[in-house]
Amino acid sequence: MGIKWDEFFITGDPLILGSQIAILLTMIGAVAGITYLKKWKYLWTEWLTTVDHKKIGIMYIISAVLMFFRGGMDGLLMKAQTARPEMEFLNSQHYNEIFTTHGVIMILFMAMPFLIGLMNVVIPLQIGARDVAFPQLNALSFWLFFSGAMLFNISFVIGGSPDAGWTSYFPLAGKEFSPGIGNNFYAVALQIAGIGTLMTGINFIVTILKMRTKGMTLMKMPMFTWTTFVTSILIVAAFPIFTVALALMTFDRLYGTHFFTVSGGGMDMLWANLFWLWGHPEVYIVALPAFGIFSEVIATFSRKSLFGYKSMVFSILGIALLSMVVWVHHFYTMGSGPAVNSFFSITTMAIAIPTGVKMFNWLFTMRKGRIKITSAMLWALAFVPCFVIGGVTGVMLAMGAADYQYHNTLFLVAHFHYVLIPGVVFAVFAGLYYWWPKMFGFMLNEKIGKWHFWLFVIGFNVTFMPMFFLGLNGAVRRAYTYSAESGFAPLFMLSAIGSIVLAAGFAVFCYNIYWSIRYADRNISSDPWDARTLEWSTASPVQFYNFAKLPEVKSLDPFWHMKKKNEGLTLHDSEIEEIHMPSNSWVPIYMGVIFGIAGFFLVFEWHIAAAVAGIGIFAGLIIRSFDYNEGFHVKKDEIHRIENAWRKTEGEVHDHVS
């Protein structure tokens, strides 16, 4: 219990003091606001204890937007620091902390929850189901993610941020070289969130295998469902590796073992291998669902079926398989020899083949389509060229011999931002504009949406394109400053200006949400885009039981064909039956809280307190085991009422696209 209380709160930095005050004020404001509006009960019954996949999805998305803000601030701070040579805005330690938290937050607490949020909202609807296979487990997944994210985020005001990079390589991340508790936050918070993600993977595999509606064979599933399915398999295959790696890291740091240490026979490169054995599949765990979103958006707004459906499915499977055998490309410079490096060069380059197939499929889907340029479609259109830049530079990096030049330069940083921002961020924006009306019953403003789009895309390119050239000129990554003689200054400045435009784009996005909540037209059709898949065949926002009558599927793009043939769209009174739904539960949020507390104690190495909190975890498991709540039945009257309400307004609504 060696905690020094004077080091508990981080002090002495005006930036951090400002954040501490801001956090405190926000918290007081939130609590006061909710109390004043008497919303605690509403919050508790409608959101915090919910097991409804749509609400859980929305909570994921809200958290992800907040985390995007935090990660984005980190990014801007770094850009500000490197805008001019020899700046003294952030010192080297602070810069280390910020690129670490930026990387972790963007990938694990922004990209993952954003996509998992959209998966939660959309997948049960797309397959014609009433919820996921394990609704309560789904809530647990969310709360574990949330608890991990909060634990990680408090590190910069309490105890100190991790500072060994998002990869946290040993020996740097070990106790000898990072004696503070900062890196404990990394080990523990990611562990908690990771368990939640693993549960999500299991949940979606079973949901997609078992809960598809009548007639929806595997090869009639929408592409987003396919990608979610394959991503879930990747999660189950890859996350346990990270679980182990983090556990061993925890042991090394807290209990003096010698897995990755320099002394005692440990092997630091073992960490790098384990990390990337998870880390590379992780990249595809976030990329694949994004590809699925683009597939839906492109098909809808080209008003055509997806071109080459089968080849799409096989390329997803191919990408997933290959993604498991490329991890060494992250450390060609480790010195495993030409044979090993060549093998991994070839597997890495091979990924370009199935990815290329997908690119052409998207292009051919658009060919001769009657394309509607909506905000969602714009993101998909911009994705294609930007992602190709990311992909081509990826193939450059894939060449083991050449990588000795690029390794650890800003060229690499530019490359993976060109993959992750078009591949994930553009996708979640496209998905958000596309599915927003399904979630909330009104649309995001298209005009503001276009401002958001242009600012963000231009800002993105101006920020990261110069970094390719900086990297080729020799600017290394993770360096907090550079000399004036290096000649890097103009490009760094350009990049910094780009990041301001990028941030303006994000601000417009936030404004769009605000504007649309206040002013957007509420009287819209449940199918405003004239879309193709089943989620659009039910009300917007979706009634809690999703479908009064489970739809029957006869072909791909089932809803499109239902509309064309005018069948299965109406609901007869005789078809209404009681619906069984799961009940809310307080156990998931309780588990999230108690995991967070136990994790917090563990970070501070207060082992007794952590053990006591651990008992609370077991108590939660036991309560769950003895819980025989079987849910409830929705009465016919109620279904009647709800269905009449939305079906009657159809036809009197303002159509948007068609």
Place this chain on the structure above:
Amino acid sequence: MIMSAKVDTSLPLEYQTEQDRMNILGFWVFLGAEIVLFATLFGVYGVLYERFAGGPTHKDIFVIKDVMIQTVLLLTSSFTMGIAIFEMRRHNLKGLITWLVITLALGAGFLFMEINEFIHYAHEGATMQTSAFLSSLFVLLGTHGAHVTLGIGWATMVIIQLLKRGLTPTTARKTFIIGLYWHFLDVVWIFIFTFVYLKGLVA
């Protein structure tokens, strides 16, 4: 949800409802994740197992007789778990509970031996902090042991529910799942026995 009147006799009790079938499939997927987890631990052990850092080696600490007893205890417990599930299929609640209790007793015996083994190692000066080899050994064995401990606690909960509620599709499903878990731990042990102990002794 399901009344005992609606039991479909062509299916085992644990497969009666769609939710039960999903739970069982979900557990299989979870076991898939567990396989990856243990495979990683074996991989780590495989990398570090000859890095003694001047500390004790396999031959210095392994006591083959004790390991054999542990193996017999755990293998037998897997067998008795099989009998328990067989009794469940015959709707024999009493037989089911009896065999479950025997299984857990054997499991507890295994744990007792394992803890003794760890104490013995510590006396020999072989702790988790001594060398990379021992770190990976302790964590691999410890993870398996922790799983067995958890399994005992979990199965106890299920036994209480069986006593309280009798054999229903839900309790049958829970029993079936803990059965799968128990067999899985047995399989992991066979790998530990082969790749840790036998390999260590012939090395």
